[in-house]
Amino acid sequence: MSELTLQFESSDDELPEEVAFDASKSVALKSVKDALDAAKREKNLLKEKRRKKQQLFQEQKKRKLLPQELLEEFDTKPQKQTDLSANKGIYKKVSTKPSHNNKVKEQETGTMPKKTPKSLPVSYRVMRIKDESAAKTLQQRATDFVQSRLYGPGTKRTTNAELLSLKKKRGASQGAAVEFANKKLGACKKARIKRSNKRFIRQQKLIPF
Amino acid sequence: MGEFKVHRVRFFDYMPSGIRALAFNQDTERMAVARMDGSVEVFHCSDRFFQEKIIPGREQCGIEGLSWVGERLFSAGLNGGITEYDLTNQKVKYTIDAYGGPIWTITGNQQGTHLAVGCEDGTVKLFEVNEDQIQFERNLDRQKSRIISLSWHPSGSKIAAGMMDMIQVFNVETGHSIHRMLADRGAGTSRSKECVVWSVVYLSDGTIITGDSVGMVKLWDDQTGTLIKSHNVTKCDVLALSVSQNEDSLVAGTSEGIVVQFQFVSMVLEKDDKEWVRTRTFRNHTHDIRAVAEITTAVVSGGMDAQLVVRPLLDKIEVRSAASALRKIHFPHRRLVSCARKSGLMLFQYPGHLELWRLGESEGKGTPGSSLFVKRNPEKLLQLKVKGEDHIRCSAVSPCGGWIVYSTASTLRLYRLHCDNNNISITKISKLPKVLSSANQLCFSSDSSHLFSASAQSSVHIASLSQSGCKFVGTLKPKSGSHQAIHLLAASEDGKWLASANSDHEVHIYNLQTQKAHCTVPVYSSAVTAMGIHPATNCLFMMHADQQMFEYSIEQKQYTDWSRTVQRKGLHRFWVERDTPCLNVMFNPQNPSHVILHDMYMLCIIDQSLPLPDDKTQFYNQLTLKSLTEEQRKSQSHAFKVCKTFKDILCVELMPDQSLVVVERPLEDIATQLPAPIKQKKFAT
Numbered sequence: 001m002s003e004l005t006l007q008f009e010s011s012d013d014e015l016p017e018e019v020a021f022d023a024s025k026s027v028a029l030k031s032v033k034d035a036l037d038a039a040k041r042e043k044n045l046l047k048e049k050r051r052k053k054q055q056l057f058q059e060q061k062k063r064k065l066l067p068q069e070l071l072e073e074f075d076t077k078p079q080k081q082t083d084l085s086a087n088k089g090i091y092k093k094v095s096t097k098p099s100h101n102n103k104v105k106e107q108e109t110g111t112m113p114k115k116t117p118k119s120l121p122v123s124y125r126v127m128r129i130k131d132e133s134a135a136k137t138l139q140q141r142a143t144d145f146v147q148s149r150l151y152g153p154g155t156k157r158t159t160n161a162e163l164l165s166l167k168k169k170r171g172a173s174q175g176a177a178v179e180f181a182n183k184k185l186g187a188c189k190k191a192r193i194k195r196s197n198k199r200f201i202r203q204q205k206l207i208p209f
Numbered sequence: 210m211g212e213f214k215v216h217r218v219r220f221f222d223y224m225p226s227g228i229r230a231l232a233f234n235q236d237t238e239r240m241a242v243a244r245m246d247g248s249v250e251v252f253h254c255s256d257r258f259f260q261e262k263i264i265p266g267r268e269q270c271g272i273e274g275l276s277w278v279g280e281r282l283f284s285a286g287l288n289g290g291i292t293e294y295d296l297t298n299q300k301v302k303y304t305i306d307a308y309g310g311p312i313w314t315i316t317g318n319q320q321g322t323h324l325a326v327g328c329e330d331g332t333v334k335l336f337e338v339n340e341d342q343i344q345f346e347r348n349l350d351r352q353k354s355r356i357i358s359l360s361w362h363p364s365g366s367k368i369a370a371g372m373m374d375m376i377q378v379f380n381v382e383t384g385h386s387i388h389r390m391l392a393d394r395g396a397g398t399s400r401s402k403e404c405v406v407w408s409v410v411y412l413s414d415g416t417i418i419t420g421d422s423v424g425m426v427k428l429w430d431d432q433t434g435t436l437i438k439s440h441n442v443t444k445c446d447v448l449a450l451s452v453s454q455n456e457d458s459l460v461a462g463t464s465e466g467i468v469v470q471f472q473f474v475s476m477v478l479e480k481d482d483k484e485w486v487r488t489r490t491f492r493n494h495t496h497d498i499r500a501v502a503e504i505t506t507a508v509v510s511g512g513m514d515a516q517l518v519v520r521p522l523l524d525k526i527e528v529r530s531a532a533s534a535l536r537k538i539h540f541p542h543r544r545l546v547s548c549a550r551k552s553g554l555m556l557f558q559y560p561g562h563l564e565l566w567r568l569g570e571s572e573g574k575g576t577p578g579s580s581l582f583v584k585r586n587p588e589k590l591l592q593l594k595v596k597g598e599d600h601i602r603c604s605a606v607s608p609c610g611g612w613i614v615y616s617t618a619s620t621l622r623l624y625r626l627h628c629d630n631n632n633i634s635i636t637k638i639s640k641l642p643k644v645l646s647s648a649n650q651l652c653f654s655s656d657s658s659h660l661f662s663a664s665a666q667s668s669v670h671i672a673s674l675s676q677s678g679c680k681f682v683g684t685l686k687p688k689s690g691s692h693q694a695i696h697l698l699a700a701s702e703d704g705k706w707l708a709s710a711n712s713d714h715e716v717h718i719y720n721l722q723t724q725k726a727h728c729t730v731p732v733y734s735s736a737v738t739a740m741g742i743h744p745a746t747n748c749l750f751m752m753h754a755d756q757q758m759f760e761y762s763i764e765q766k767q768y769t770d771w772s773r774t775v776q777r778k779g780l781h782r783f784w785v786e787r788d789t790p791c792l793n794v795m796f797n798p799q800n801p802s803h804v805i806l807h808d809m810y811m812l813c814i815i816d817q818s819l820p821l822p823d824d825k826t827q828f829y830n831q832l833t834l835k836s837l838t839e840e841q842r843k844s845q846s847h848a849f850k851v852c853k854t855f856k857d858i859l860c861v862e863l864m865p866d867q868s869l870v871v872v873e874r875p876l877e878d879i880a881t882q883l884p885a886p887i888k889q890k891k892f893a894t
Binding site for chain 1: 271313399882883888
């Protein structure tokens with residue numbers, strides 16, 4: 001408090017300093033220029049970032065698409081895959097696989113009758129029935145749906161050990177948590193912790209030889 | 210009474226499977242229970258909930274719903290097929306594919322003519338129920354999201370479907386949707402997830418009641434298609450709903466394990482304006498409740514903690530009896546453990562494999578109640594995995610320990626076991642008689658020379674076992690009576706008699722030397738849960754589900770005098786009020802008047818030479834007898850000696866060296882391996 005009053009006193013007693021007009025003008029101009037520069041730099045930086053992102057996307061897209069030759073093959077030569085695409089059941093989701101590329105290459109060599117090229121709708125993918133049984137994956141997907149709704153993220157689940165321990169805590173004869181009382185519970189986890197403890201002690205040389 | 214060395218066995222890691230669906234048949238008073246592993250069990254509600262029939266499941270079954278149509282039982286699951294069960298022979302009759310993807314729900318109309326299934330692809334398919342099969346009739350209008358639950362209007366003209374985020378009411382005649390009611394997604398984090406309408410109930414006055422994943426029980430009006438009232442029951446999901454027969458009571462099961470009851474009552478006495486009011490809360494489960502059913506006098510619920518809980522509604526019960534107590538069914542009412550007495554081996558039956566263990570040895574003597582030093586630990590000798598996807602229905606090991614047999618729904622396999630001190634070798638008997646294709650129950654004769662296999666039409670096939678293999682000897686057929694499947698077999702010690710008990714409460718006794726039916730025990734109203742033939746007197750001792758016991762003399766073809774005395778005097782109240790059935794009857798060759806029984810919570814030795822207790826005597830008098838003098842003990846002791854030291858007993862066996870084997874499965878160990886429960890905030894934790 002006293003320092004402040006001293007400062008005020010000093011500024012009150014003395015005459016104001018003389019500052020040249022040019023100096024202050026240059027200072028003001030400089031600050032304006034700095035601000036403009038900063039803004040420009042920011043703009044350039046963002047531009048760079050955008051450019052880099054665009055490049056990355058282009059690259060990824062290139063990687064995702066098949067090589068140019070194969071795309072041409074698909075359009076010109078009708079293959080066995082078109083038979084599969086003919087049965088447009090809702091479950092027959094069809095996907096491109098590396099095995100198909102090999103198949104396509106093999107059939108390149110043989111002579112195929114020229115049919116009008118059929119292209120698949122955007123949401124359909126080509127898949128071999130031998131590789132996956134369609135019914136099985138539907139059942140698996142349904143089970144996964146139920147699992148995620150009941151046990152997945154967003155549900156507040158706890159462990160059985162905690163449930164039993166809480167029961168013991170509030171029960172008639174109160175006892176320790178189940179992990180400590182029941183030897184079988186988490187036996188492998190306890191063994192792992194014990195081993196890592198031993199390793200730590202040896203490493204840190206906590207026990208003198 | 211006897212000192213026994215007890216092998217306390219806890220290495221049978223039996224895991225029951227969670228309950229997925231319940232269906233109650235009003236006319237026959239049977240409750241069908243579907244489990245997560247695909248097995249279907251039928252309980253008799255008025256016979257102390259005895260587990261009458263078990264149809265084993267298979268791998269990757271994914272059963273989702275059960276429905277009774279008259280006396281026929283249908284189920285549907287995520288494998289896309291509708292299955293009908295043959296309840297007489299306890300197996301699957303046929304499965305037809307509904308071609309709609311995974312099926313989430315199946316329900317029959319009240320008239321018993323049609324079955325509706327809700328599929329993953331958004332269609333409600335109607336099947337016509339014919340005499341011998343069901344036939345696809347038509348689809349209702351296809352919707353964009355999956356159909357999770359269905360409910361018919363009692364008239365059969367409309368059907369309500371619970372889907373993702375909405376409820377649709379269909380006109381069955383035209384197949385078009387009449388109303389579309391949107392279920393609210395709730396506040397907070399649940400706004401981003403779709404609201405799943407897990408269950409729906411359609412009442413005859415047009416009210417539709419739904420339980421959804423936000424935890425609300427909502428009442429809708431089907432005339433206007435609007436929400437009437439909504440009750441916030443829980444923070445997690447409401448998974449199951451069930452309405453009573455006269456539509457005045459509704460129970461809802463939640464993920465937290467609580468069952469909430471709503472009743473249709475008037476708020477003011479003697480006024481006629483009734484509404485649905487939340488009345489009772491039952492907290493009998495620890496894990497998610499996947500199915501509830503309201504039967505006439507009780508609420509039955511089951512879920513992921515694998516116990517079936519029967520909670521009687523005390524306002525509907527007039528007399529305090531065994532039916533008015535809370536009942537929890539943990540273990541199956543069948544034996545899963547068989548014992549090779551002469552060689553000290555135990556066979557444990559799991560759904561997908563069998564385990565053979567040798568018992569350990571101890572040394573030294575101790576005071577009663579102390580544990581002895583274990584000289585040799587019990588060791589697992591063999592693990593036999595079942596080929597194929599079916600689960601094991603029954604299994605047995607021969608008394609000498611040389612043969613193991615098991616049966617699934619489609620096959621029967623017999624193995625020869627050679628057990629030297631350290632070497633175990635097992636060979637499969639490949640050439641089995643064609644008749645032995647699948648068995649409902651299996652039993653070896655006491656000298657391990659014959660195998661008895663209970664199969665279709667209540668008949669028993671006999672096969673002889675020898676070094677060269679297995680040969681078919683003959684079939685025992687009952688003279689008359691039902692064709693229900695046999696669930697118990699008992700062979701006599703001398704190899705002359707065989708008794709079989711089937712699901713129609715019939716007990717037939719066969720003469721093995723002539724291979725003909727000898728006699729039939731008079732039919733009793735309750736099912737047989739355990740039976741055994743006394744080695745010396747050849748009397749058949751039977752325990753029933755209502756805790757009554759009978760002793761029938763095979764040679765004289767009539768009840769014994771002791772049995773008549775028991776019936777005349779009546780059993781003690783504490784004995785009759787026990788809520789778990791006795792699963793094994795054993796005899797002690799050294800004390801011919803002893804009968805050893807056990808149920809899930811106690812072990813009892815009945816001494817037939819001592820007087821029976823009447824209602825006024827102290828039933829559990831073991832401790833008091835210890836403190837009395839020799840003279841007083843003689844006057845005070847009665848026939849029932851009950852030991853309650855062991856809990857959660859799966860099986861008790863008496864070995865020839867006068868030691869008992871008690872196989873326990875502590876419920877706490879089962880609880881640690883169940884799926885994760887919901888986190889509940891309790892006061893002071």
